[in-house]
Amino acid sequence: MCRHSIAASSSNPDREVLPTNVKPLHYDLTLEPLFDTFRFDGTVEITLQVNENTDEIVLNSTEIDIHSAHILDVEADKITFDEDAQTATFKFKDTLVAGSQTTLKIVFTGELNNMAGFYRSSYQEDGKTKYLATTQMEPTDCRRAFPSFDEPALKATFSITLIADKDLVCLSNMDEKETTILESGKKQVLFNKTPLMSTYLVAFIVGDLKYVENNDFRVPIKVYATPGSEHLGEYSADIAAKTLAFFEKKFDIEYPLPKCDMVAIHDFSAGAMENFGLITYRTVDLLLDTKTSNINTKQRVTEVVMHELAHQWFGNLVTMDFWDGLWLNEGFATWMSWYACDSLYPDWKVWESYVSDSLQHALTLDALRASHPIEVPVKRADEINQIFDAISYSKGSSLLKMISRWLGEDVFIKGVSNYLKKHMWGNTQTSDLWEALSDVSGKDVVKVMDIWTKNIGYPIVSVKESEGKLIVSQNRFLATGDATAEEDKILYPVFLGLKTSKGLDESLVLDTRTKEFETSTTDDFFKINGDQAGIFRTAYEPARWAKLGQAGVDGKLSVEDRVGLVADAGALASSGYISTTDFLNLVKSWSNESNYVVWDEILSRIGNVKAALIFESDDIRVALNRFIVDLLGDKLKSVGWTFSDSDSFAEQQLKSSLFAFAVAAGHEEAGAFAEKSYADYIGGNKDAIHPNLRTTIFNHAAKTGDEKTFDQLFKIYQNPSSVDEKITALRSLGRFTQPEILDKVTGLLLNSDVVKQQDIYIPMQGLRATRVGIETLWSWVQTNWDTLFEVLPPGLSMLSTVVSLSTSGFTKKEQRAQVEEFFKSKNTKGYDQGLAQSLDVIKAKGNWAERDATKISEWLASNGYSK
Known part of the structure; x- marks a missing residue:
């Protein structure tokens, strides 16, 4: 006789697998x-x-x-x-x-x-x-x-x-x-x-x-x-x-x-x-x-x-035993793509942008209660698609980046090679890789990594200073800032990476709740998580934030350090660990910053402030835009937005980023250039828009445009000069602000002859940029839910993406309650985790707005940005 089709597994007894007869x-x-x-x-x-x-x-x-x-x-x-x-x-x-x-x-x-x-x-x-x-x-x-x-x-x-x-x-x-x-x-x-x-x-x-x-x-x-x-x-x-x-x-x-x-x-x-x-x-x-x-x-x-x-080696040649090891496939391929990119294109300096890209994606998602461990127990086929996310890819790769730094890149790659050779054409569990890395390094990789892979979340490391000593402690970090004692039991082995004027000390490990360390710095400079290699947030005392801001101006911090400092300050402000005004003061002092990755992080974090306050008074949004224009004005003027063949990768990125944020914030000269370029382009001059500025100019045209502009962008979408232009035009359609045009846009979403099912999320990303867009999208999803559920079945992860895009733009308790009420009677199979994460995001933004809106408004007024 054969066993029942739900067979037991030693690692997960509830796992549904085929019989072994x-x-x-x-x-x-x-x-x-x-x-x-x-x-x-x-x-x-x-x-x-x-x-x-x-x-x-x-x-x-x-x-x-x-x-x-x-x-x-x-x-x-x-x-x-x-x-x-x-x-x-x-x-x-x-x-x-x-x-x-x-x-x-x-x-x-x-x-x-x-x-x-x-x-x-x-x-x-x-x-x-x-x-x-x-x-x-x-x-x-x-x-x-x-x-x-x-x-x-x-x-x-x-x-x-x-x-x-x-x-x-x-x-x-x-x-x-x-x-x-x-x-x-x-x-x-x-x-x-x-x-x-x-x-x-x-x-x-x-x-x-x-x-x-x-x-x-x-x-x-x-x-x-x-x-x-x-x-x-x-x-x-x-x-x-x-x-x-x-x-x-x-x-x-x-x-x-x-x-x-x-x-x-x-x-x-x-x-x-x-x-x-x-x-x-x-x-x-x-x-x-x-x-x-x-x-x-x-x-x-x-x-x-x-x-x-x-993946041809890691995943195909050697394959995970079951889907709870997905992160090993995807995390490794993500890390390896950055590693190869850095080796083959060193002038791109991709590890600098990694800190603002993969690492922040991981930290943002893993700060939600509805996150999941890197190595997540999977029972059924319909659960698997939901773990193809920033935990499996970005947190997984960040963990591998952390371990490669701990062991040394050459040792890490040698361990991986040994692992692949040993298990060629076979299947493995995560522990097999850890054992290979332990063998080649002589370090207890298994013990350290098990804690990181089998538990949800990561710590916030709080730093207090006392007479030549640093007192550091770790607690669970949550975006909502309200971890309970029950949620705060795990103690991670945290590689502190203490940076001082003498260099980077990577020997310090915080593996208890609290530890004390001597500091021998003579010039009062230090930073935890040097080069931002660790998976944690760092919270300093108010005076230290100011000193670190000055250290950034004085050139004592690497690009990774500056990006990490901005990201930590922004995340700590949004979750209530520090006041948002501390974050604003930090970035206000960095108007001479020259690196595009740092600028992207600064301006994206200010964008997060705007997103949390999107349903508050328009006055605060206008004032934040004035702050942005003032902050980047001098740097934008010095670099400009015209491109030459001699521009380096970094110069192209800096010009593109500053121009994009300036136009979005209402910079008059940049906006006027965008409008003229768009008019010239529509008039037939196909060289009027540089490819690096196309997204910004199309978005601005939509944001300030009318029915005629809609027809122009829609025509470009249908008859593009390149795939790149087609996607850019489609995304810009969500940026219109007139309700009647937005109704046209949402009317296209389920017309597969016009917008392919795979691209349905692209205009939705644009719709999230404005209050009216967020409300229009949510109304459309409610009206068309049955059709959406049919054309995007739970087996495709796209349904979870649509749910997230259409709900997570909200910030108010009553909006969150509406979302919960709507889905209460729905079958949430295949997107329940995405929905839970979205509800967490709404709650975090709502808390932030309630807590800091008045303080932010006062700070903007006192700095001359209000009317």
Whole structure:
């Protein structure tokens, strides 16, 4: 007899996994997509190892019509389905004998639908809608493409055959073995057998595709796109060649497949997917026109390509045992993409921007009660999508950055290489990596990291000064500033990183509630968390904040230190640990700052103040804008907003950032330039808007525009000069302020002929910028909820994104109550965590506004920024 389909696991007894009576060894899979009916026909023959005597086989299958199932020409006696568990059970008259091998053959039909499993993607060519068929299996959607043992630990080999029209391109994980023309006139393409791999990494594509090829690496690299766009893949192909060579050297392991294909897909729920040897991307994250794309798009494409290529080793070659180890996959690929980017493009100085990017994403989400541990117990398939978030990616990578600094980067990479070599083609748990790092470093990595990975949240380190001593203590940090004793029991091993004029002392560890340290600094300068490598916030006494502000002016703080100081002050102000006026005083003294990352952090944190006060008096918003214009005015004047070919990466970023914040805050000269550039551009001068300023100028045009402006931007969206311009125009549509135009914008969101489902969130981001936009979006979501739930099913993480975007802009208790009331009667499966996080955000902003609105208003008045 076989065990029940909910089997126990030693690490998580409640985990729903398949029974272990049989194990897949190899899949022979044949699929034929049918574009006239948007269905596909398939046959799969699964070679099984029988582990115990049994008369039934259970595997994963959902939204698939199974026509027949046989073992050695003997048809299944009975086939039953469990829709909730997403399984199919095949009962046979004869018993399968333990120790033997057998083959289960299944004939089936599926639907090419909804960005999951084997699905269709549409695009326009010569005024016609065309389609290609592609896949997205991660985390648990291989079962929508073919009946399978859809768990990461159940690795097998795959021989894949695709049947398609002769003029279409067929791709899969491996290179092509042979092509046969069938009697029907179609072709049958058989691919070489894959190495051992998990089902979530299986991929196949059928469509009209063209490619560019790069042969700078040991194996061919091809970037595919629909006809007419393939030349835009040259940049990514070049990045891939450099990155694969870099990773081969660093890991001391060859890239294990005979080719590397990367494909731009028009409909894609994620940003990219690391399928072994056949990596898929949103078009905007792979295709790039270096002449018309802005510097941020170039950096994002670079990092996304590097992220997916890191997975070819970390995730694909060695794979987590189950989804509670997702963070190890994603955290590592995130860290590795920054590491590779820093090595290959040192002038970008990406570790400086890491502090304001990944680290702050992690700290912001993990400050919510509704966060989750890095290593989160996952029970069911529908829970997995919700952990593809800033904890798994950004906190995971920040933890690895912290440990690489503790051990030393070379030691860390050596430990990773040893780990990959030891577990090649296998599955691992987090502890396997820690043990490899302990072996190579001689340090107890397991003990330290277990505390960080298995618990939610992180500490605030409070610093008190007393006669040559520092008294430091740690407590749980929450955005709402109200951690209970029950929530504050975990004591983290905190690497304090004490920076003084003598240098950085990384030997100090706070692993108790409170500790005292001697300070031998003679010039009264010190900073905790030097270079901002630790995952914690630091709270100083008021006098020390002022001294650190001066230290920033005097050049004693690194870029990472300055960014971290601003970020900590902003977060502590928003949560009530310090007054917002302390934060404002700190940044007011930094008007001569020259680094764009620091400016971004300063102005983003002031933006957070504005967001918390968005439903307060308009006077306070106007005064905050005056403060911004005054703060950045001199620096903006000195750097300007015209670009030359000789501008460095950092100079381009600084000009772009200052111009963007200046225009948004009402800087007259910058605003006038934006208006003239937009008018010239609409008038036919396509050189009037530099790509680095396009987002700012389109947003300003919308914010100050009318119906005519809407029509202009909508026309650009429909007929763009580049993918970059298309997305920029779409996002700007949410920036209009007239209710009748915003109704037009929301009216587009569910029109998939105009806005693709994958892009529904893009105009929503713009809508969150204004009070009327926030209210319009929430009203629209309530009205259209049933349709939204249908077109964005809980299995796609996009529903959680829509819920978050449409609710977290609120700040008032009564608004929060409205959100709670609306969802009280709804099925929150697949987005319950996102909703809980959004409610936390509303509460934190509401507390902040109640606590500090008057003080902020008084500070603005006393500094001359009020009317």
